[in-house]
Amino acid sequence: MAKAFSFLPLGSLALKVNLFSALFACLTLVILFWTAIRLLCLFYPNEEGAGFVPAAFLSAGLLAFALPFWNHSLVAEVYTLNSFFICLVILLLLLWRQKEDIRFLYAGALVYGLSSGNHATVAFLLPAILVLFLCWCRQDRARHLFIASVFFLIGFSVYAYLPLRSLAEPSMDFGNPETLKGFLYQITDRKDADTHFSHFRESGLTGENSPSISIWAILMAWAAKVWRVAHNLVLDVATYLSPAAVLGAFAGAWVCWRKNRPLFFFTLIVVAVNASFFVNWMRESFFPSYIVVCLFTAVAVYAVLFRRAENDENSLKGAPEDLENPVASVQAKPAIDWRRLVYVGLLCVIPWNILANYHQADRSGSYFGESLLKRTFLSLEDNSLFITGMSWFNFYYHHDVMRLRDDVTGIKAWDLLDPEPPSYLTTRRYPDLNLPDPSHHQFDSRLGTYAYVQDLLQRNHGTRPILMDQNVTFFEQLPLENEFAPYRNLLLKYRPSSSENNREDATGLAFAEFKEFLNDELKIPGIFNTEWILKVTFYIPSFAAYYHNTGRYQEERDVLKLTYEFLGLRGLDWQFKQVDNLILDGQVKQARQHFNAMQNNFPDHYRTRLMAGLLLRAEGKLSDSITSLEEAAKLAPEAFRPQLELGRSYFSMGEREKASLAWERARENVQSLPELMRLRAQMTS
Numbered sequence: 001m002a003k004a005f006s007f008l009p010l011g012s013l014a015l016k017v018n019l020f021s022a023l024f025a026c027l028t029l030v031i032l033f034w035t036a037i038r039l040l041c042l043f044y045p046n047e048e049g050a051g052f053v054p055a056a057f058l059s060a061g062l063l064a065f066a067l068p069f070w071n072h073s074l075v076a077e078v079y080t081l082n083s084f085f086i087c088l089v090i091l092l093l094l095l096w097r098q099k100e101d102i103r104f105l106y107a108g109a110l111v112y113g114l115s116s117g118n119h120a121t122v123a124f125l126l127p128a129i130l131v132l133f134l135c136w137c138r139q140d141r142a143r144h145l146f147i148a149s150v151f152f153l154i155g156f157s158v159y160a161y162l163p164l165r166s167l168a169e170p171s172m173d174f175g176n177p178e179t180l181k182g183f184l185y186q187i188t189d190r191k192d193a194d195t196h197f198s199h200f201r202e203s204g205l206t207g208e209n210s211p212s213i214s215i216w217a218i219l220m221a222w223a224a225k226v227w228r229v230a231h232n233l234v235l236d237v238a239t240y241l242s243p244a245a246v247l248g249a250f251a252g253a254w255v256c257w258r259k260n261r262p263l264f265f266f267t268l269i270v271v272a273v274n275a276s277f278f279v280n281w282m283r284e285s286f287f288p289s290y291i292v293v294c295l296f297t298a299v300a301v302y303a304v305l306f307r308r309a310e311n312d313e314n315s316l317k318g319a320p321e322d323l324e325n326p327v328a329s330v331q332a333k334p335a336i337d338w339r340r341l342v343y344v345g346l347l348c349v350i351p352w353n354i355l356a357n358y359h360q361a362d363r364s365g366s367y368f369g370e371s372l373l374k375r376t377f378l379s380l381e382d383n384s385l386f387i388t389g390m391s392w393f394n395f396y397y398h399h400d401v402m403r404l405r406d407d408v409t410g411i412k413a414w415d416l417l418d419p420e421p422p423s424y425l426t427t428r429r430y431p432d433l434n435l436p437d438p439s440h441h442q443f444d445s446r447l448g449t450y451a452y453v454q455d456l457l458q459r460n461h462g463t464r465p466i467l468m469d470q471n472v473t474f475f476e477q478l479p480l481e482n483e484f485a486p487y488r489n490l491l492l493k494y495r496p497s498s499s500e501n502n503r504e505d506a507t508g509l510a511f512a513e514f515k516e517f518l519n520d521e522l523k524i525p526g527i528f529n530t531e532w533i534l535k536v537t538f539y540i541p542s543f544a545a546y547y548h549n550t551g552r553y554q555e556e557r558d559v560l561k562l563t564y565e566f567l568g569l570r571g572l573d574w575q576f577k578q579v580d581n582l583i584l585d586g587q588v589k590q591a592r593q594h595f596n597a598m599q600n601n602f603p604d605h606y607r608t609r610l611m612a613g614l615l616l617r618a619e620g621k622l623s624d625s626i627t628s629l630e631e632a633a634k635l636a637p638e639a640f641r642p643q644l645e646l647g648r649s650y651f652s653m654g655e656r657e658k659a660s661l662a663w664e665r666a667r668e669n670v671q672s673l674p675e676l677m678r679l680r681a682q683m684t685s
Helices: 001-008 013-043 048-064 067-072 079-099 102-117 120-136 141-167 179-186 190-196 215-240 242-259 260-275 285-318 321-322 326-330 338-347 349-361 372-378 392-401 446-461 472-477 506-521 528-547 553-569 572-584 588-601 607-619 624-635 641-652 656-668 673-684
Strands: 385-388 409-412 468-469 484-488 491-494
Touching: 001 553, 001 656, 013 048, 013 067, 013 079, 013 242, 013 285, 013 392, 048 067, 048 285, 048 349, 067 102, 067 215, 079 102, 079 120, 079 285, 079 385, 079 607, 102 120, 102 141, 120 260, 141 179, 190 528, 215 242, 215 260, 215 285, 242 260, 242 446, 260 484, 260 656, 285 338, 285 673, 326 349, 338 349, 349 607, 372 392, 372 506, 446 468, 446 673, 468 572, 472 588, 472 673, 484 506, 506 528, 506 553, 506 607, 528 553, 528 572, 572 588, 572 607, 607 641, 624 641, 641 673, 656 673
Parallel strands: 385 409, 385 468
Antiparallel strands: 468 491, 484 491
């Protein structure tokens, strides 16, 4: 659908696709307005529709300038189109009920099928829709259900585009859906499966079937979970719509319960499942719930402020005693209509949201990908292979859409961490690369992935430069940091460990250039916003982690200083890294000074006890070191490093059996290949 906007004769492609989101945000508000009117018509069929307009206008105004909705109306994302489809489905269902025309049901089924191609979580609307179907469709249910299913499948068939497009090997190929496995992986959203209903899988509901846990305890645990979902939803609505919307939602729900039970359960299911599914995400993920809240608010506003006011006026006009005594009539009618005043007060929420959210919703400064990252991409060597991490979205925009660096071949770092990298690294997608033979590699562990990546790098090193951007996550999974040397700004350059000049670059120059880039960024008006900070808080710690893992401790301290002064990250993690850095660099006195501050601020954390053990060992106090490390291991029995360091201290004391036991526990706690290799190195040394 957005493709049509790319033909508009204005601005960049990014602007055109963002304009698509803006248009469907506006259309969502229009559909929400008409849906509110249709809902009121259903509840009050004998009253004039003109009286519904003020309440419907308020509901649309509340959603329009809610910060999450405003934000996502300005960017290329799925949420405004998703909201449009949800509103349209509800409107068509209401029209089906009011006009008793089955064609509206079929149209709703078609739109519902299309909407699933935009956001798969609309699947949660199905139980709610079935409730209405079973309650409102009294005749020929089987035939109507079959026809509606056909229309749904016609809309759902947009998914057929996924394998067709994937076969063309595009750069952005989520889930690689050209295979049945990849197709099912993508349409079931396995990518984010760990977050689905994650709140209900958290500790507290495990072992419910155990006979040692009572039914009452299970019910209380579930009640606590449900309470948290309800609490988060109410808090989110109060924050982004208004506290009045919370009251309106409850009042409107009560009216809905009295007027139309099937519709009440329909909305209840929509809200309950949406809120439970996204309880840890909230904001834009709650848009279906926002829509229901806005509709219920319109119902409450009309029922409380307009319907009763009109009834009062009608009763005054029609009373015989008023005709006989006009003075009494004037006295009976209040000089000031408090209901109208309340409505005007509610309308003030709209300009209040505009004023409060305008600067937060302003996206004119979100140029991180257009300025700093664009400069980074332009600095890539000619005909290079670029392994892109955090910047991959921005890179492929500049590469595939803007054709900025056609000479560069890009590989997404996350594809290399996939359980089966060859499914993404194919000769069709990368005909100019020398790819390893997958049959010569096993991918049952990170060790197999590591061997495959090394093979890939070595095969292509002789024919082209290999560069990557700072990526702490990648180096946490694969111990490749010693294979890459700082090159310029964000970039690292592949230097095989066997190469004599693998550390020939001046390591400080790259970080200095990166800081220069940041200074240039900060001169752009409005650049200092949340999106910008998120990028910076990824790259700066990446520099620190890289320098730490490669033993460049002075450079790491320079980065930690920037982290402290510029980003304001001064908590436990920063203090732990600072003390660890100084100990490893042999500056024990300075480490003791920083540790004292760490101990004062975080006395009971296992990392404080761990650092105490490392510091005591550096000071030659092995017995005290072991005591502190044992305390750290008890506080965090699942942590890797306390056991690793405890084994080293035991070994230094000559207690080899205890050292072996500690290292065995460390092996059980290993979470990544670098940790495993670090353990092996310590045991062999």
